[in-house]
Amino acid sequence: MRSLLIFFLMGVGVFLIDRALKDLFLQGFFWESKCITLGYTLNKGVAFSMLSFLDHKLKWILSALIAGVFVYLIREQIVHRHPILSAMLTGAALGNLYDRFVYGGVIDYFYWHCGFDFAIFNFADVIIDLAVAGFIYLHFRKKEVK
Secondary structure (H helix, E strand, C coil): CHHHHHHHHHHHHHHHHHHHHHHHHHCCCCCEEECCCEEEEEECCHHHCCCHHHHCCHHHHHHHHHHHHHHHHCCHHHHHEEEEHHHHHHHHHHHHHHHHHHCEEEEEEEEEEECCCCCCCCHHHHHHHHHHHHHHHHHHHHHHHH
């Protein structure tokens, strides 16, 4: 039961932090330096704007994918064993999915352009990457122990 509480609170926390940051940029916050630009961009695709041609179908495809991952996390008891990583992944994914339904795309705002151009991304993207990296680490660490 404790792990479910951690999962819920952490997931809600990630979602709310993501929303607060995105709302800041929706209200017009903008900052630029030599290497970083922080400013509103609407991404209608996924990473690097891929799949943007799917338009409104993309939100339903991603909804099904997120639901499938959530069912997997529950069914395999991963939420109980790793509630923080599970919450990070779920809360951030729901944050980006919320954007797709409300704004028609994901609100991105962090753009690195020093030495090379990188994709524009947001807090939820970083949290998803960290959660996936954590799960990959745990997967390979478990194999080394055997």
